[in-house]
Amino acid sequence: MLAGEKTPFEMLLVKLFAIVPAVALAAAVPLAWGWGLGWADVGLAVFFYTFTSLGVTVGFHRYLTHGAFKANRALRIALAMTGSMAMQGQIIGWVADHRRHHAYADREGDPHSPWLYGTSAGALAKGFWHAHMGWMFRRELTNAARFAPDLLGDPDIQRVNRWFPVLTAVTLLAPAVLGGLITWSWWGALTAFFWAGLVRVAALHHVTWSVNSICHMIGDRPFEARDKSANFWPLAILSMGESWHNSHHADPTCARHGVRRGQIDVSARLIRIFEQLGWATDVRWPRPERLARKLRDATVRAAE
Template identity: 60%
Template sequence: MATSTDVLEDAPGPASGPPVTSHSATLGGEQKRSVEQITLLLFIAVPFLAVLAALPLAWGWGVSWLDLGLLVVFYFVGCHGITIGFHRYFTHGSFKAKRPLRIALAVMGSLAVEGPVVRWVADHRKHHKFSDADGDPHSPWRYGETVPALLKGLWWAHMGWMFNEEQTSQEKYAPDLVKDPAIRAVSRQFIAWAALSLFLPGLIGGLVTMSWWGAFTAFFWGSLVRVALLHHVTWSINSICHAVGKRPFKSRDRSGNVWWLAVLSCGESWHNLHHADPTSARHGVERGQIDSSARFIRWFELLGWAHDVRWPSADRIASRRKEQVADAA
């Protein structure tokens, strides 16, 4: 099983350059200010309210194929930006990428409106170092194992942890990204990328229909509903996938496989294998386990955009199965 040290050492190598302080690395430092917490609340609450309004509004207005198309396209662009870019590439170094793809993945992940790439990666590397133990930023077992404690912990793991004033040190957990001028720039420009992500569906809807109503419905479905859905699917990997699910592989935490989240999470909900082998480019390794992120990485490899991909071999997978560990004992 890969250790937390392996996760940091296997991450994409740092770019050369002078030391960079947290103030110049990305938005915010190691303390979250009140204005950041208020902004975060708006980014969470407004799309969530849109989801609550979606069904009655769809019943009254209907929903066009254009609106649904924008929702799906922008959803999976942002989702794969998170799963392939922020997670498998920047956090774990599951493959190496040519410079244009590296920057494109940073931008795509930023369009998911889940925070700046450097901060996202720092949080996730810390999560792997302390997974479901003291120090984990978002373990659902934070408060104990009783039903009330777990319910409180699920809330914390799902979204409560993001309002914590103390932030993960970016210099400690993501020094390679802090030192990369291009990635540092994308991270600092997060607000601009988030605004673009929210603005584009409405612009496209308005231009296609040549109406303000078309712009509004496209913004409603393609921006607000899409962002809320993607947020809660992503956060469910932190909460649900660390509380329930099958655990066929040996890991030092409570990560589990949750099949019904696989398509919407782009393969991330095969979470038990991921924590058993964090640098693996494929999470869904068993028959029938859909993992669209791994498929895209394979296409990138075939196109020559990605190389040194860490595909899991049969022996590597077998060595991480619980029955294999038991037989060896």
């Protein structure tokens, strides 16, 4: 299941990626009061948040991890690069971790279950921290040869995997360059770097981590699943539909997570556009009979 340990350098990178953006986010509120934030910063932050978030949700997660659709080569590479710009780690490691999560969800072997330490208040507080971000500070590496052999054998994905440091630089510096050009000032470049670079990355990190932590602790569980995954509607828009987590765990390869009426799923809408353009094929959309069976089983079990 595991494959060695992270090197000291890899551990340092994990800490920097987790802590530095979070510190920037904590500083954002006082900085916003009265100066240092303009419409250019807001627009760039929203754009890069949406752009990189969809790279993770559509590319890393629904496509490369679960095979919810097939993509042509150009789209495959583009999704891999865009997801890498979310600064959530190299693509092969990300996919291996997530496949391992599904294989052992909320059981021994799950890399980030909040139920690892028990069900008491103290255990759940410790479990929440572990599931949210603490698990990344552990030295164990998921065995990619076991959980992501398809990606290890893909030259395009291997290339993007090696490009991670470059794509990290791009995702932080591109907002600064655009901010400087839009405002034609060094100050505009600096504020764009802060808001659309550091703060945007931190916000996206915590939304993604909340799916690991909150969406395995509280929320609605309308469908039968083998774990404690739950739908948590307040995160639906920010997570691009990922917080319909119980629906996802009930049918992991489905391209749409928000399967019920009124459940917003931006990622699924983007996949639909890719399908209409002919870039994505064999999309695994929800099947009414499967949803009905999962829902019926959950209802019966809740009544028992």
